[in-house]
Amino acid sequence: MVFPMLRFVKGNPVQIGEQVGAFLEKEVTEVSGYNVIKGFLNIVISDTFYLDFFNGIKDKSDYGLVKESADDAVMVEYSSPNTNKPLHLGHVRNNLLGYSVAEILKASGKKVYKTQIINDRGIHICKSMLAWQKFGKGETPENTGLKGDKLVGNYYVAFDKAYKEEIATMVASGIDEKVAKKEALILLDAQQMLQKWEAGDDEVVSLWKTMNSWVYKGFDETYKNMGVDFDKLYYESDTYLLGKDVVADGIKKGVFYKKEDGSVWIDLTNEGLDEKIVLRSDGTAVYMTQDIGTAIQRVKDYADINGMVYTVGNEQDYHFKVLFLILKKLGFSWAEQLYHLSYGMVDLPSGKMKSREGTVVDADDLMNDMTQTAATISEELGKLEEYSTDEKQELYKMIGLGALKYYILKVDPKKRILFNPEESVDFQGNTGPFIQYAYARIQSILRKADFDSGTTVTLSAVEELHAKEKELIKQLQQFPETIQLAAENYSPALIANYVYDLVKEFNSFYQQVSILGEVDEQNKILRVQLSRKVAEVIESGFKLLGIEVPQRM
RNA sequence: GGCCGCGUGGCGCAACUGAAUAGCGCAUCAGAUUUCGGCUCUGAGGGUUGGGGGUUUGAAUCCCUUCGCGGUCACCA
Known part of the structure; x- marks a missing residue:
């Protein structure tokens, strides 16, 4: 209390403390005494002050909580799992953190929308689907009694096992390992399945819907047990094409540039970062494209939000740094209010958790x-x-x-x-x-x-x-x-x-x-x-x- | 290697973002109470805040440097 003043008032800190203390005791009713130790002024607050304060809060049932203000909304994203395997310890930290931060923001006076984007499409889920088709013998959560996410997770593991076996056989017959990894039939099948999915193939889409529905049922149970919830769900299958038009727009604005092969990039070297691709040469979207599009979509869906919190592990620090920077460069005012709630990994004594190795x-x-x-x-x-x-x-x-x-x-x-x-x-x-x-x-x-x-x-x-x-x-x-x-x-x-x-x-x-x-x-x-x-x-x-x-x- | 994060008693964590003797838990030792619930409380020992330098009246905190651990540097997500 005294030391910062010394820059402006020359003098002995002890003396100044004495003077200020004496003044406060005399003039301020809440102060009933003071002492100065080593230049630190301590003031004694009167019992009346304490008691008055307590009487003021004792019947307030919402003590400490600030009423939500409608014009200050924020969206908190957390969880966002893949739909090919059950939730594990890493998700637990994510969920607990995201949920708690959302509740804290609410208590601090913000309106909060809890959300997640479910990674329900892509090669990972095709692997589970393919394995189920091949080895599943018609197993369902109903006829096995297994939780849906566990059942699907088993087939993800089964795929990996079959894939590794196939590679081993190929290597044994003299094929180079790198080649084998790329050309194993089961992998090619999974990739083909993904293409069919993207083309809207009835059979594939139907299987995809069925297996995802099993997983969601399982997830719901886990979330309920954990005590977390969401106000709005986004699905990657709905959003994975978003963002491409924004890229086109960004080229016009000069934020992005096109290379000769047709791929689109942003140059962030002036910001101490690298060049980053935002659209492949074949015109398809990458992760970043999708995230740009999804962020914009969310602000469209909830016009009152002026900020977002992304609860994602720290291995994606760089990604979010770039994402936020891009959105700023595109000129979105809310981009200033984006926050990556980055958290450290949860490791086991044995090291990292690996779902395919069963150490989760x-x-x-x-x-x-x-x-x-x-x-x-x-x-x-x-x-x-x-x-x-x-x-x-x-x-x-x-x-x-x-x-x-x-x-x-x-x-x-x-x-x-x-x-x-x-x-x-x-x-x-x-x-x-x-x-x-x-x-x-x-x-x-x-x-x-x-x-x-x-x-x-x-x-x-x-x-x-x-x-x-x-x-x-x-x-x-x-x-x-x-x-x-x-x-x-x-x-x-x-x-x-x-x-x-x-x-x-x-x-x-x-x-x-x-x-x-x-x-x-x-x-x-x-x-x-x-x-x-x-x-x-x-x-x-x-x-x-x-x-x-x-x-x- | 570049960039980012972390390094605090044996172990696990704090320190209101620059202040007084760096706190707390577990573990160890010594006590209290055992008729408001002992899963409690009081006290003791244990630290050159990874190392070195600097800024400041004052540094765990800011700057530089160095070491260790982790992450990240894909036309993957």
Whole structure:
């Protein structure tokens, strides 16, 4: 407080601190004292101020949340899976991050559209389709009892196996490996199938629809379990041709240029990047073309949005840098408000996850395992006598997923996570269940507090605030600004850390002062109110992370 | 190799974007309470913030340099 002033006011920091402090104490009612240490001025805020503040928020059920303003909308994209295999751990981080950031933006006052673009076409899905045709023997989710996405994923693996076998045979008969990889019949068949799809071949399209519908059913189940949702779905099969006309337009504007072979490029060397292709020489679109077109389409679909958030792994950092730059050069005003929510990979102790090598951690399995672990722990310790089997099951899921979600979201998105399935996820210390437990404990207190705790407590009634009460109020006060900060930084980790600090503060308070045992009636009321507010903020903060809180555990 | 990101006690993470003695969890040790739910609380030990230099009254944070790890540099997505 004092040091920045030294640039303008010459003098001894300690003396200046003394002067400013004395002035504030005298002139500002909220300041009841001050001291100066090593040139840092500390001011003491009066109990009245704390209590007034608390009384102002205690009955606000939406404390900290800013009402959504219609003219400030943003679209958040996350998940966006391929439809040839089930969701895995990498998608889990993506989904949790995207969902949470969307909720945080909402809480900060923006209107938010959650979306994803489903990669439902292309060679990958043709591989699954082809393998199913060849080896499937009419298997369906119904007649096998398998989840649709798992079934289709199995055929993706089956394709790869057959493909590798064919290559091996070809190599054994003296064909060069590189050639074999390109000319294996099964691969050529898959490529042919893709061409048929693009030509609208009835049989292929029908199979494609059927198998995708299986996958969607499976995905829906996973999303539901995970607790994420979307307002609008885009499908690559609808959008993959978008963007070509924009390219033509961009050539006229001089943003792009055409090479002799007909391919179209943008030169970004002045920006320290490379040249990037936006249209192939045969006139077909590349990934970038599609993304340009899709972005523009979205703004057409939702005229109120002036920004977008793309939740995509950091291996695509370069792609998004280029994409945003292109959109700016094309002159779209909203291009300034695009953000790539880039996150680090989730690695296993064994290294990278490879779906074809079976080293992936499946999202459904992971959630089930977490629920199972939570059940084991809870059965030893829980106070759940009154709960039915179903209620218990629901609670275990709440705790298990709480642990998983918190574990992933408390880490800065940019950092990579090393995920050890054996050690799995903590349930003690800075964890979701630790916070859920604090919440459940407060609920227990509130259940017992059956007296009228609704009155407003004044300072004259309690005389003085306990140091722990002040600390709690201080912590509560930071909730609104934490939400704003988290929104500006697209960082659920800030919310997680905040809630954790609040809980630590509450636990310390709980240990030091008696709540229901307090003899002074007014004091007891205040402490119950404080506890209730803390619980509300925990619930509200956790909601932003997509984590639920239990009445008992 | 060019570009991007990350490097903080043994391990896992923080630090309000430049401030006071760099916090917290796990683990270790010592305590408290055990009739508001002990999945709790209090305390101790453990750090030259990868290394070196610089800017500043002040640097984990900004600049330069160097090392390590990862990513990315397709007419793939």
